[in-house]
Amino acid sequence: xxxxxxxxxxxxxxxxxxxxxxxxxxxxxxxxxxxxxxxxxxxxxxxxxxxxxxxxxxxxxxxxxxxxxxxxxxxxxxxxxxxxxxxxxxxxxxxxxxxxxxxxxxxxxxxxxxxxxxxxxxxxxxxxxxxxxxxxxxxxxxxxxxxxxxxxxxxxxxxxxxxxxxxxxxxxxxxxxxxxxxxxxxxxxxxxxxxxxxxxxxxxxxxxxxxxxxxxxxxxxxxxxxxxxxxxxxxxxxxxxxxxxxxxxxxxxxxxxxxxxxxxxxxxxxxxxxxxxxxxxxxxxxxxxxxxxxxxxxxxxxxxxxxxxxxxxxxxxxxxxxxxxxxxxxxxxxxxxxxxxxxxxxxxxxxxxxxxxxxxxxxxxxxxxxxxxxxxxxxxxxxxxxxxxx
Numbered sequence: 001x002x003x004x005x006x007x008x009x010x011x012x013x014x015x016x017x018x019x020x021x022x023x024x025x026x027x028x029x030x031x032x033x034x035x036x037x038x039x040x041x042x043x044x045x046x047x048x049x050x051x052x053x054x055x056x057x058x059x060x061x062x063x064x065x066x067x068x069x070x071x072x073x074x075x076x077x078x079x080x081x082x083x084x085x086x087x088x089x090x091x092x093x094x095x096x097x098x099x100x101x102x103x104x105x106x107x108x109x110x111x112x113x114x115x116x117x118x119x120x121x122x123x124x125x126x127x128x129x130x131x132x133x134x135x136x137x138x139x140x141x142x143x144x145x146x147x148x149x150x151x152x153x154x155x156x157x158x159x160x161x162x163x164x165x166x167x168x169x170x171x172x173x174x175x176x177x178x179x180x181x182x183x184x185x186x187x188x189x190x191x192x193x194x195x196x197x198x199x200x201x202x203x204x205x206x207x208x209x210x211x212x213x214x215x216x217x218x219x220x221x222x223x224x225x226x227x228x229x230x231x232x233x234x235x236x237x238x239x240x241x242x243x244x245x246x247x248x249x250x251x252x253x254x255x256x257x258x259x260x261x262x263x264x265x266x267x268x269x270x271x272x273x274x275x276x277x278x279x280x281x282x283x284x285x286x287x288x289x290x291x292x293x294x295x296x297x298x299x300x301x302x303x304x305x306x307x308x309x310x311x312x313x314x315x316x317x318x319x320x321x322x323x324x325x326x327x328x329x330x331x332x333x334x335x336x337x338x339x340x341x342x343x344x345x346x347x348x349x350x351x352x353x354x355x356x357x358x359x360x361x362x363x364x365x366x367x368x369x370x371x372x373x374x375x376x377x378x379x380x381x382x383x384x385x386x387x388x389x390x
Contacts, residue, residue, distance in 0.1 A: 094182050
């Protein structure tokens with residue numbers, strides 16, 4: 001472990017506590033950058049007078065930018081180092097947000113969304129690579145807590161921008177408080193981030209155990225995207241809850257997922273990654289089944305809460321295990337798992353809509369639960385305990 005530590009740092013290493021808090025701050029920045037765009041979507045639609053199909057095509061530019069940037073981010077982390085890449089991509093994502101609040105042409109918005117998506121996707125690789133490196137040098141699991149900070153960032157970003165818009169701020173100005181918070185996090189955290197990542201290798205398509213871990217990330221991101229896009233509609237349609245209260249389904253899912261991630265490191269340290277993964281998957285699948293197949297609104301809410309808690313630590317465990325795979329550099333492994341995970345987010349809305357149109361929404365979302373269960377059963381053997389000694 002001492003040799004690995006020597007490879008990942010240049011000059012004096014920052015204290016472990018400062019390093020961990022800087023990593024948490026980078027996940028917070030990524031979450032804020034991602035979620036601050038969500039409240040701006042209706043305003044962009046109205047500026048462009050876009051229909052649903054046109055808006056969907058524009059939003060595809062964001063996903064394409066993300067997936068295209070991920071392989072390059074692994075290469076850039078090796079050349080530039082994690083610290084520079086996190087600051088660069090975090091700053092680029094911040095700069096895109098005000099532009100997303102005032103660009104008024106289809107081509108202009110598509111270009112900004114592509115760059116914004118590239119910043120988000122590259123940042124996802126950079127922070128997870130950094131987190132893998134930090135966890136490998138620590139004496140306890142840390143990945144779930146890092147992802148918990150990402151979830152908090154999502155809540156702060158979306159909630160803060162929505163509040164500013166409610167107070168009457170223009171869309172470009174509504175993001176400014178979020179940008180100030182991100183700038184503060186980067187300014188305080190950057191000096192304590194690791195200057196470099198572990199070396200080795202260029203991009204290649206995942207195979208073997210890495211492919212199975214990517215499948216777990218794909219299924220988890222598919223479920224998270226399904227809850228974001230479809231849980232309110234399902235709650236409204238299946239349990240006949242009025243539209244104004246239907247968003248409570250996703251809010252509860254997100255809340256328990258965040259809580260589960262902050263508790264996840266303790267669970268993994270006490271019980272090991274495999275039991276946490278298998279129990280979490282059982283809860284996620286069972287909770288979603290309960291939410292979809294009960295007629296009671298109260299039981300459905302309980303199901304969404306259980307599903308969020310269960311799904312909380314699947315992706316963090318997949319990323320952590322990917323960074324420890326023998327025969328693959330961390331840059332390649334994390335970039336590959338990130339790309340497969342994001343493809344789940346991209347495929348989710350269209351896939352679920354297609355199945356729901358052909359059958360029913362409850363069956364479509366049940367398929368999501370089945371995909372998650374199958375992916376975890378296939379990939380669980382690749383999740384090995386985190387090394388806790390030096």
